[in-house]
Amino acid sequence: MPTPTFPAHFTWGVATAAPQIEGAAFLDGKGESVWDRFARVPGKIHGDANLDVTCDHYHRYASDFALMQELGVKNYRLSLAWPRVIPDGAGTPNPAGLAFYDRLIDAMLAHDIQPWVTMFHWDLPQALEDQGGWRVRSTAAAFGRYADLIVSTYGDRVKNWITLNEMRCFTVLAYGDVIRPPGIIESDQIVHQTYHTALLAHGEGVRAVREHGAPGARVGLTDDAVIPVPIMETAPHIAAAEQAFRELNYRSIDPVFRGEYGALYQQIAGDHGAETEADDFALISQPTDFFGLNIYTGVYVRAGEDGRPETLPFPPSYPTADAPWLRLLPQAMYWGPRLMQSVYGVKQIYITENGAGYDDVPTANGEILDLHRRQYVRQCLGELHRAIADGVPVDGYFCWSFMDNFEWLEGFSKRFGICYTDYATQRRTPKLSAQWYAEVMRTNTLV
Numbered sequence: 435m436p437t438p439t440f441p442a443h444f445t446w447g448v449a450t451a452a453p454q455i456e457g458a459a460f461l462d463g464k465g466e467s468v469w470d471r472f473a474r475v476p477g478k479i480h481g482d483a484n485l486d487v488t489c490d491h492y493h494r495y496a497s498d499f500a501l502m503q504e505l506g507v508k509n510y511r512l513s514l515a516w517p518r519v520i521p522d523g524a525g526t527p528n529p530a531g532l533a534f535y536d537r538l539i540d541a542m543l544a545h546d547i548q549p550w551v552t553m554f555h556w557d558l559p560q561a562l563e564d565q566g567g568w569r570v571r572s573t574a575a576a577f578g579r580y581a582d583l584i585v586s587t588y589g590d591r592v593k594n595w596i597t598l599n600e601m602r603c604f605t606v607l608a609y610g611d612v613i614r615p616p617g618i619i620e621s622d623q624i625v626h627q628t629y630h631t632a633l634l635a636h637g638e639g640v641r642a643v644r645e646h647g648a649p650g651a652r653v654g655l656t657d658d659a660v661i662p663v664p665i666m667e668t669a670p671h672i673a674a675a676e677q678a679f680r681e682l683n684y685r686s687i688d689p690v691f692r693g694e695y696g697a698l699y700q701q702i703a704g705d706h707g708a709e710t711e712a713d714d715f716a717l718i719s720q721p722t723d724f725f726g727l728n729i730y731t732g733v734y735v736r737a738g739e740d741g742r743p744e745t746l747p748f749p750p751s752y753p754t755a756d757a758p759w760l761r762l763l764p765q766a767m768y769w770g771p772r773l774m775q776s777v778y779g780v781k782q783i784y785i786t787e788n789g790a791g792y793d794d795v796p797t798a799n800g801e802i803l804d805l806h807r808r809q810y811v812r813q814c815l816g817e818l819h820r821a822i823a824d825g826v827p828v829d830g831y832f833c834w835s836f837m838d839n840f841e842w843l844e845g846f847s848k849r850f851g852i853c854y855t856d857y858a859t860q861r862r863t864p865k866l867s868a869q870w871y872a873e874v875m876r877t878n879t880l881v
């Protein structure tokens with residue numbers, strides 16, 4: 435088989451998020467985020483790590499961009515920290531925070547790197563959480579004003595915008611579980627409401643780009659859709675995977691692409707669904723330019739006796755990365771985009787994150803031989819190439835992550851970077867996977 439070559443216009447990049455790399459959590463007027471607060475609750479985060487310094491990218495962005503440029507990175511997905519720009523989320527903007535992103539974006543462009551900006555990657559200003567957070571509609575309105583401000587300020591230089599990263603992670607897992615801040619278990623009705631507020635915020639972000647973006651500015655949503663992988667690629671199992679895809683993602687994709695909560699939502703939510711207003715779905719379902727998928731893993735699905743999808747439990751010894759939730763399942767990279775196309779008719783897809791978390795250890799001479807990460811990412815890219823060959827409209831791929839960083843509950847214990855971060859010295863060292871990925875980006879082939 436010839437070495438897979440990607441389409442000529444294919445976008446290659448790397449990704450990070452502000453709270454995971456910037457540090458400077460309380461510097462230059464930045465407001466407290468819900469993660470800054472959460473990390474201070476003893477026992478919440480592995481090793482009681484916090485976000486105060488992380489990779490100190492706030493002070494080291496120039497050398498980080500120089501390293502990206504050395505590796506041939508041309509596209510960089512980053513996020514802006516809402517509490518750095520507007521410390522209490524809704525009031526007066528912070529000039530020092532705005533100036534920081536001005537410098538950052540200019541430095542990126544000076545290194546020939548295009549910014550792909552995520553407006554929100556989970557760091558809600560704590561002051562807004564204190565007023566109800568995602569439980570209340572006013573948070574979506576405040577997000578809209580924040581989006582207006584950043585698009586007006588940086589829209590001359592930023593052409594690609596992503597409204598929100600993974601709505602499920604800051605709503606369902608934050609107000610229906612204890613693993614994300616605020617980590618308070620609320621009623622089903624409130625959990626549905628938090629999701630609805632997030633959808634409204636997405637709509638506000640799209641509106642802001644349409645109103646204030648430069649001509650040709652583009653916007654999309656990044657989601658971590660649960661991806662069913664048919665146990666065999668035969669018609670009945672593929673049909674079961676399509677049905678499972680609708681059912682597993684009922685809360686996100688119907689409102690965004692169809693402008694309604696579907697029958698399944700009514701069935702699952704019953705009397706506990708979100709309170710909605712007449713114009714909400716027009717805002718939520720405004721046309722976007724692309725859809726971002728973060729794909730790390732999936733679930734196996736088969737057609738049961740009656741043809742209904744059955745999700746199979748993973749046996750205990752199924753292989754995972756060192757991040758135990760990350761079951762190695764490269765076919766998710768084929769089926770995720772393909773199902774987005776066949777079920778929702780999405781016309782342009784970017785993989786906005788993919789990677790693997792391991793406990794990398796440098797060798798005696800300081801190399802990081804992350805052969806397992808390289809192997810998994812290569813398999814994933816092979817599956818992505820297969821999707822493209824089958825006519826699925828995937829136009830780009832961003833590797834998570836440029837460097838090891840604050841991995842949420844795992845603190846600094848799980849590493850997703852293709853560059854190694856030595857937190858004691860803040861030295862970055864490209865791992866073997868980075869050397870390989872640089873060659874993939876340069877040649878546009880799966881070397």
Ligand code: PNW
Nearest residue numbers: 451599600658728730759787834841850
């Ligand atoms: C992503 N899952 O989240 C986030 O966008 C990143 O900030 C994070 O560092 C990265 O994944 C690695 O964890 C996810 O359990 C976390 O399926 C967990 C899942 C999916 C996405």
